[in-house]
Amino acid sequence: MDTNLVEMFRAGLNWVTMALDAPSARVVLFGVRIQWHIFVEVLLGFVIVILLSQKSYKPPKRPLTEQEIDELCDEWVPEPLIPPITEDMMHEPPVLESAAGPHTTVNGKDVVNFASANYLGLIGHEKLLESCTSALEKYGVGSCGPRGFYGTIDVHLDCETRISKFLSTPDTILYSYGLSTMFSTIPCFCKKGDIIVADEGVHWGIQNGLQLSRSTIVYFKHNDMDSLRSTLEKIMTKNKRSKNLRRYIVAEAVYQNSGQIAPLDEIVKLKEKYKFRVILDESNSFGVLGRSGRGLAEHHGVPIEKIDVVTAAMGHALATEGGFCTGNARIIDYQRLSSSGYVFSASLPPYLASAAITAIDVIDQNPELLVKMKQNIALLWKGLKDIKGMSLASHPESPIVFLKLEKSSGSTKEDLLLLEKMADRALKEDSLLVVSSKKSFLDKCRLPVGIKLLVSAGHSESDLVKVSESLKRLASELLL
Amino acid sequence: MITIPYLTAVSTYFSYGLLFAFGQLRDYSRRIFDWWSTNNLHGYAPICLAHEDFYIRRLYHRIQDCFGRPISSAPDAWVDVVERFSNDNNKTLKRTTKSTRCLNLGSYNYLGFGSYDEYCTPLVIDSLKKFSPSTCSSRVDAGTTSVHAELEECVAKYVGKPAAIVTGMGYATNSAIIPVLIGKGGLIISDSLNHTSIVNGARGSGATIRVFQHNSKAILMLLHFPPPAHLERVLKEQIAEGQPRTHRPWKKIMVVVEGIYSMEGEICQLPEIVSICKKYKAYVYLDEAHSIGAIGKTGRGVCELLGVDTADVDIMMGTFTKSFGSCGGYIAGSKDLIQYLKYHCPAHLYATSISTPSAQQIISAITVILGEDGSNRGAQKLARIRENSNFFRAELQKMGFEVLGDNDSPVMPIMLYNPAKIPAFSRECLRENVAVVVVGFPATPLLLARARICISASHSREDLIKALQVISKAGDLTGIKYFPAAPKKQEEVKDTIKLD
Numbered sequence A: 001m002d003t004n005l006v007e008m009f010r011a012g013l014n015w016v017t018m019a020l021d022a023p024s025a026r027v028v029l030f031g032v033r034i035q036w037h038i039f040v041e042v043l044l045g046f047v048i049v050i051l052l053s054q055k056s057y058k059p060p061k062r063p064l065t066e067q068e069i070d071e072l073c074d075e076w077v078p079e080p081l082i083p084p085i086t087e088d089m090m091h092e093p094p095v096l097e098s099a100a101g102p103h104t105t106v107n108g109k110d111v112v113n114f115a116s117a118n119y120l121g122l123i124g125h126e127k128l129l130e131s132c133t134s135a136l137e138k139y140g141v142g143s144c145g146p147r148g149f150y151g152t153i154d155v156h157l158d159c160e161t162r163i164s165k166f167l168s169t170p171d172t173i174l175y176s177y178g179l180s181t182m183f184s185t186i187p188c189f190c191k192k193g194d195i196i197v198a199d200e201g202v203h204w205g206i207q208n209g210l211q212l213s214r215s216t217i218v219y220f221k222h223n224d225m226d227s228l229r230s231t232l233e234k235i236m237t238k239n240k241r242s243k244n245l246r247r248y249i250v251a252e253a254v255y256q257n258s259g260q261i262a263p264l265d266e267i268v269k270l271k272e273k274y275k276f277r278v279i280l281d282e283s284n285s286f287g288v289l290g291r292s293g294r295g296l297a298e299h300h301g302v303p304i305e306k307i308d309v310v311t312a313a314m315g316h317a318l319a320t321e322g323g324f325c326t327g328n329a330r331i332i333d334y335q336r337l338s339s340s341g342y343v344f345s346a347s348l349p350p351y352l353a354s355a356a357i358t359a360i361d362v363i364d365q366n367p368e369l370l371v372k373m374k375q376n377i378a379l380l381w382k383g384l385k386d387i388k389g390m391s392l393a394s395h396p397e398s399p400i401v402f403l404k405l406e407k408s409s410g411s412t413k414e415d416l417l418l419l420e421k422m423a424d425r426a427l428k429e430d431s432l433l434v435v436s437s438k439k440s441f442l443d444k445c446r447l448p449v450g451i452k453l454l455v456s457a458g459h460s461e462s463d464l465v466k467v468s469e470s471l472k473r474l475a476s477e478l479l480l
Numbered sequence B: 001m002i003t004i005p006y007l008t009a010v011s012t013y014f015s016y017g018l019l020f021a022f023g024q025l026r027d028y029s030r031r032i033f034d035w036w037s038t039n040n041l042h043g044y045a046p047i048c049l050a051h052e053d054f055y056i057r058r059l060y061h062r063i064q065d066c067f068g069r070p071i072s073s074a075p076d077a078w079v080d081v082v083e084r085f086s087n088d089n090n091k092t093l094k095r096t097t098k099s100t101r102c103l104n105l106g107s108y109n110y111l112g113f114g115s116y117d118e119y120c121t122p123l124v125i126d127s128l129k130k131f132s133p134s135t136c137s138s139r140v141d142a143g144t145t146s147v148h149a150e151l152e153e154c155v156a157k158y159v160g161k162p163a164a165i166v167t168g169m170g171y172a173t174n175s176a177i178i179p180v181l182i183g184k185g186g187l188i189i190s191d192s193l194n195h196t197s198i199v200n201g202a203r204g205s206g207a208t209i210r211v212f213q214h215n216s217k218a219i220l221m222l223l224h225f226p227p228p229a230h231l232e233r234v235l236k237e238q239i240a241e242g243q244p245r246t247h248r249p250w251k252k253i254m255v256v257v258e259g260i261y262s263m264e265g266e267i268c269q270l271p272e273i274v275s276i277c278k279k280y281k282a283y284v285y286l287d288e289a290h291s292i293g294a295i296g297k298t299g300r301g302v303c304e305l306l307g308v309d310t311a312d313v314d315i316m317m318g319t320f321t322k323s324f325g326s327c328g329g330y331i332a333g334s335k336d337l338i339q340y341l342k343y344h345c346p347a348h349l350y351a352t353s354i355s356t357p358s359a360q361q362i363i364s365a366i367t368v369i370l371g372e373d374g375s376n377r378g379a380q381k382l383a384r385i386r387e388n389s390n391f392f393r394a395e396l397q398k399m400g401f402e403v404l405g406d407n408d409s410p411v412m413p414i415m416l417y418n419p420a421k422i423p424a425f426s427r428e429c430l431r432e433n434v435a436v437v438v439v440g441f442p443a444t445p446l447l448l449a450r451a452r453i454c455i456s457a458s459h460s461r462e463d464l465i466k467a468l469q470v471i472s473k474a475g476d477l478t479g480i481k482y483f484p485a486a487p488k489k490q491e492e493v494k495d496t497i498k499l500d
Helices: A002-021 A036-053 A066-075 A126-139 A154-167 A178-189 A204-213 A225-238 A264-274 A296-300 A329-338 A350-365 A368-383 A412-430 A461-478 B006-036 B054-066 B120-131 B146-159 B170-181 B196-205 B217-223 B229-241 B270-280 B302-306 B335-344 B356-370 B377-399 B421-431 B461-478 B488-499
Strands: A103-106 A109-113 A171-175 A195-199 A216-220 A247-252 A277-281 A309-313 A323-327 A390-392 A400-405 A450-454 B078-085 B094-104 B163-167 B187-191 B208-212 B253-258 B283-287 B315-319 B329-333 B411-417 B437-439 B449-454
Touching: A066 B229, A109 A461, A126 A350, A126 B120, A154 A171, A154 A323, A154 A350, A171 A178, A171 A329, A178 A204, A178 A277, A178 A309, A178 A323, A178 A329, A178 B170, A195 A204, A195 A225, A204 A247, A204 B196, A216 A225, A225 A247, A225 A264, A247 A264, A264 A277, A264 A296, A323 A329, A329 B054, A350 A368, A368 A400, A368 A461, A400 A412, A412 A450, A412 A461, B006 B054, B006 B411, B054 B421, B094 B461, B120 B356, B146 B163, B146 B329, B146 B356, B163 B170, B163 B335, B170 B196, B170 B315, B170 B329, B170 B335, B187 B196, B187 B229, B196 B253, B208 B229, B229 B253, B229 B270, B253 B270, B270 B283, B270 B302, B329 B335, B356 B377, B377 B411, B377 B461, B411 B421, B411 B461, B421 B437, B421 B449, B421 B461
Parallel strands: A195 A216, A195 A247, A247 A277, A277 A309, B187 B208, B187 B253, B253 B283, B283 B315
Antiparallel strands: A103 A109, A171 A323, A309 A323, A390 A400, A400 A450, B078 B094, B163 B329, B315 B329, B411 B449, B437 B449
């Protein structure tokens, strides 16, 4: 049986082989006999070539027709330009009727003013008014042009030289607006890919500059040197030290949002260890800190060359407008062509520049103003030590005395409304102007809100006593 | 669009190529030279990479004396330009105490308020003595004085809108307001020639930005296209497509245009743009930095000149530096819009308020312009600037210069093209005591360098004739009269008419 099957199988195989061999039995190509399997292989080869040359399947493209585009345009409804106005947006600020000195007039009443950053009491100083008047008569009001196109007046150059001499730095550049100083300086030096370590409590001008620079930004906890150290450590171990990657630390000398003072000596030690550059905003410390008012560097005994870029707005102790930036000659020279707020904007009105020069002269010649201001701060601290519901959150030597809310209601909006009510009542009942925190939705700072008092050398002891009593009374009425 | 002659284009490219090659050669030799001296950066990255300031070091420093010229008097029709000298081949310039009295064709002093004014300056000095130069406080804290309140009402009335908000700097106005109005999920369509402040504000807002081509009237007349065709096309495409990648519909669309473009001197085609935006429900943001106070019958800007109702433009922005001789910027809009901005705008909440004497100057200037001070100086100034601009432009075109800009616009760019002509023209004019402004890359495209003339109402006819003579001589020397001059016969006929 088996042999029969095997015989039949063999016969069948023979028969198939012969049948397939038949067509090519006599084919000889190039002296080689062609077997039947060559045909199968050639056929397979063709099939492979055809499959490879086919394009992969793509769904057909169907662009929108004109009619469909028109329909979509008709259907689209935009949001209104602004959301509906709510009750709290209708709040009107107080309107002053005289100069914003330590005492001012609101609605015909004399009011004690703790809301102007007039730290040395230079508002209304006769020397300033004299120099401004002569500048106005000589130059008119505006400068009618950017710095590159006949907007550079000799007063500007004199002001820059005076500030450099005062701070003992090689060069200075003047800006026409305090807020624009920071958001023009930072994008000048920090480009995409650089690393910036910034304090989380910096004000909006600096935040805007950081955003415009498109660099990588890492925030550290407000005024916390341990947090700064660990952040720097993390950054330096994570990134291989690239030769062209620039690294910066951005901080304010006296923080506008909380009144803390940055510990510059520790920052400089960290900066030298990890090779970062420091950009410092000295708006609220210029003319205030240090024995002769030369700022945070003098206060901590650090040579000013160690800080790479120092910027400041002049609308605080110097009682004028505008801002400046100092540093070494290379940095300042570079800003003169690449800083957008300098090149594309009209220059500072000349009378404000001459006011700045006179203000610095006054600070140089009258060091007793600083002493008086420091005494006032100490007196105010004594008066506000036991206020209920709020606590003093600023540094004891900072001219911004910040009272933060101890118990927050949970929503920032409610807190801000409460503080606004407190400030309104202080004005109406006790004739006191104080600053309650205000936040724009663009501001990313999340520090606690509270009441700010800006102490001036022009305040008398009775003013300070009055404000302490008033705030203690209002706090006990509204906050408990 | 400017049509550049072929030969000029070739020679300009060649000049820049030569300058670039020389610059690279010098950089290379400097690098070899420095290789021997040690690098004293101690591990810090260089604050500025070599290629980032190549343009500044190798091209700009050669002609640095044409820019940033200090003056020692008010920026009036005649100005004292301080002389400077350099000991190290223009790398640093030092002031001297000498100055030359030059005719000022560069300052933005359109109505002549840039110097001591008999009505405005005494009022400004009074307000200075009463309020002192600064309030040291932001507007919401203690920075609003009665002068600020009066200023905002005055500006709103002048511009023709219900309310206005004023900030201390024109540049910061754009940078701080645009992020408040539009954010992520919105679309900003801005003209390709818009100012840097608008670009910065748009970038800071986080919205998507699209650019539409600036259609100049010249090329439109050439091509017989309906005006802002590109704007309409961009709008349609963008609304149909929606947000990038998710294709959700846009939250809002804002079209940003300027009244007068400062580098071209052209006036925007506002009626057409407003009608397109109405059709597609986009918001219009008009930046009148150069046009407010300078054009229009009563100086109310481009809306008055072109007959557009101010209620159709949603947001009108402007600055006070040019026509009012002061500083600062404003936004005018509906009462709700201004109230919203006052609550949220960072420039209002955090920045020091505008200096009170400057605010007083603006109020006084507007009073003079409107004639409310009892004299007709305002109307005279407006008529004079219009006459001066048209006269000057016509004469320059007759001489064969290529002058850009529309009629009635006080900004007149004269094309130079070649990089070598930039300092040549500027220095030649200064030698003859005429101060002009020259602009090159990067404020203008690489090939299209120009000299920009700003006419003021305080220029007298003799000043302008002297300026024309000097510019003509400098133009002959540098060879910038690209068009054929008008034949002399016409001028003689004009003279005979004058004698009659």
